[in-house]
Amino acid sequence: MTIAHTLPSGLAAAGEALHKAAERVDDLLAALPEPTRRTPGQRAEAAAAQDEVRRLRGRFLAEHVEEVYARLTDGRDVRIEALVTEAAEVFPGLVPTAAQLADERSRVQADKEGREIDQGIFLRAVLGSPVTGPHVVDSMLRPTPRALALLPEFQRTGLLETEAVRLERRDGVAHLTMCRDDRLNAEDEQQVEDMETAVDLALLDEDVKVGFVRGGEMSHPRYRGRRVFSAGINLKYLSSGDIPLVGFLLRRELGYINKIVRGLRLDDGDWRPPYADKPWAAAVDAFAIGGGTQLLLVFDHVLAASDAFLSLPAAKEGIIPGVANFRLTRSLGPRAARQVILGGRRLWASEPDARLIVDEVAEPADLDAAIERALERLGGEAVLANRRMLNLSDEPPEEFRRYMAEFALQQALRLYGADVIDKVGRFAARRT
Template sequence: MAYQNLISEIKEGILYLTINREKALNALNKETLTELAEAIAFAGKTNEVRGVILTGAGEKAFVAGADIKEFSDYSGKQGEELAQKGQDAVFNAIENSPKPFIAAINGFALGGGLELAMACHMRIASDHAKLGLPEVTLGLIPGYGGTQRLTQLVGKGKAIELITTAGMVSAVDAEKIGLVNYVVPQTDLISKAEEILNIIKQRAPLAVAAAIKSVVSSINDVNGYQTEISEFGKCFETEDFKEGVSAFVEKRKPVFTGN
C-alpha cells in the first residue's frame, strides 16, 4: 500500500500505520483521513492482518489535531457533513473493526488526535505524552466522537471538566483516569503494543472479532447483551471452536486458522 501521508507495513501479522506528517505534528487533513479510511478497510478484510498499531511520525506528536485551516470558513451544514464523514469512514470504522487497534501515543494527542486514539481499542502512551481536547478554545466542540468516547472512558464529570477547560493531562494522569492502558518510556512504546498483539495473535481470530463487537455493543447498542448472546452462538459454528476444545482435551496448544 502506497500512501502520501501514511507509512504502512505488515510484519508478522501486525499492520503498522504511521501518520507521516511530522513537520505538521501529524495533523489530520483531508488526504490523511482518506488514506486512513483506506488502510482501516484494508485491515478489516485482510486475513494476514491480525492487529494494527497506529502511531505518529517522530517523538513530538501522535496527532496534534485536525488541520483547522481546511474548515475555518465552513458553514454549519458543512461542519456537520465533515464530522459525519470522518466518523463513518475513520473513527467509527476503527472502533467497529474486527481487528484490534492499539494507539501508540508518542507525544501530543490533541483534538482529533485524541479522538483518533480513543477510537482505537487500546491506548499506550509514552511517558512524555500530553492528551487533551482543546476545541472549545476555537469556539468548537469535539466532532469525531470525542464527547462520547471520553465520557465512556473516564466518566461524565471528568469528561466535562477536560472538554470545557480544554486542559491537557499527562500520560501518568491519563493512565490514572483510565484514558490509557499503559504508560511506558518512548523507547518501549511500540514493543509494548507488539507484546499485547502477539498475545492476541495466539487466540482464535473469529472469537477475538466477536469479543470486540460485543464489547463495543455494550456501549453503542440498545441491548449489548443480545449481541453477546448472538456472537457466542456463532462461535460454536467455527472450526476454531472445535480446535480449541480438542486442544484443551488433548492438553496441547491450539492452532487456530480463523475459520
C-alpha cells in the same frame, strides 16, 4: 423578504414550493456584498431570510424524509458525499448545489454564506430517522472503491504509501503510520481519505490479524526526529475554508473511525455476522491533541510514552470534538469529561485520570517493546469475539446513530459561529 411559513401537501408540491423559496433567498444573498463587507442591517436581513427558508427545509424533511431518501437511493448503498450531491439535483433548494459549494470552498471561512448548515439540516433528518438512519450508517461502513482497487497490490506487497499515511503488514499486524511530518499530523480532508483507505485495506486483507496506529517521525522544527501522534484538526485549513462538513467532519466519524469500532460491512445473505472487524491498538508519542485523543477512544488497547499528554481543546476553538462527547464520559466519568471538553484540561499520560484512556504507560525508550507485547496479546483467538460484544455494550449502534444525527447539525452551526471564525482567523494570522 417574506417567505411562506407552510408548505403544500405532497412531496412534489412541497418540493417545488421549497425550491422557489430557496431561489428567492439565493437572489437576495447574491445582491448583497460578501458577508464580511455587509452592514449590520444587511447581515440581519440575510440571516432572517436564511432562517425562514431553513425552517421550511426542516418542515419538508420532517414530513417527507423517508420518501426523499427512497427517491435518492432506490435501496442502494450511497455514501453521504454522494447523497448530498444527489439531493441537490433531485430536490433543488433542499441542499446547496455543487456550484454553490465550489463558490463557498473558494472563500475563507469568514466570507462563506454557511450553506453547509443546510447539509447539516438534511443529514440530521436522514440520520435521525429510524428507517433511513441505520441504512446511512451501514452504507458508510462499506469498503471504498479506492481501497478495493488497491487491495490486490496490498495483498501482494503488504505495503501502501500515500500522502498522509503509510500502511505496512508485518507478521500479521497492519502498521498504520500517520506521516504528515511537516504539520504534526494535523488533520485535513486528504488525511481522512488516506486513513479510510488504509483502515479498509487492513480490514480486507485476510493476512492481517491486528491493526496498529502510530504517528511517524516529524520534520517540523519543534519536534524534528521525534514521533508525534496527532495535533488534531488543521486550524489553518479551517480558517481558509478547507475543512468541509461532509467530506471531513462527518466522513471521518461515519467512515474510518466507525470502521475501527464495527468493522467493514460486507455482502449480506450469510448466517455469519456481516461485519469484518479486527482488534486495534494505538501508541501515543509526544501528544494526542483534539482529533488524536478522539481517535484513542475507539482502540482496544492504547499505549503512551510517559512524557506524552492528551487534550480535547475543541470547546476552546469553538467546535465539537467529534464523538468524544459521546465516548469520553464512559471512560473518564461525567465530571472529568467536562473538565477535559469544556475546560480544556490537559491529561498527562502518567496521571491517574489519563490511565482511564491509556492502558499502558512506558518510558520512551521502552515503548517499542511494550507495543510488541500488546500486539501479541491482541492476536489471541478469543479477542475478536469479545471485543465485538464489548463494543456492542459500550456503544449500541442506535445510540451512535442518534448522536451523529444531532452532531451533523450542531457541528455545521459551530463551523459558522462568529467565535470560531474569529479564533481560527487569529490563529491563521499568527501562523502567517
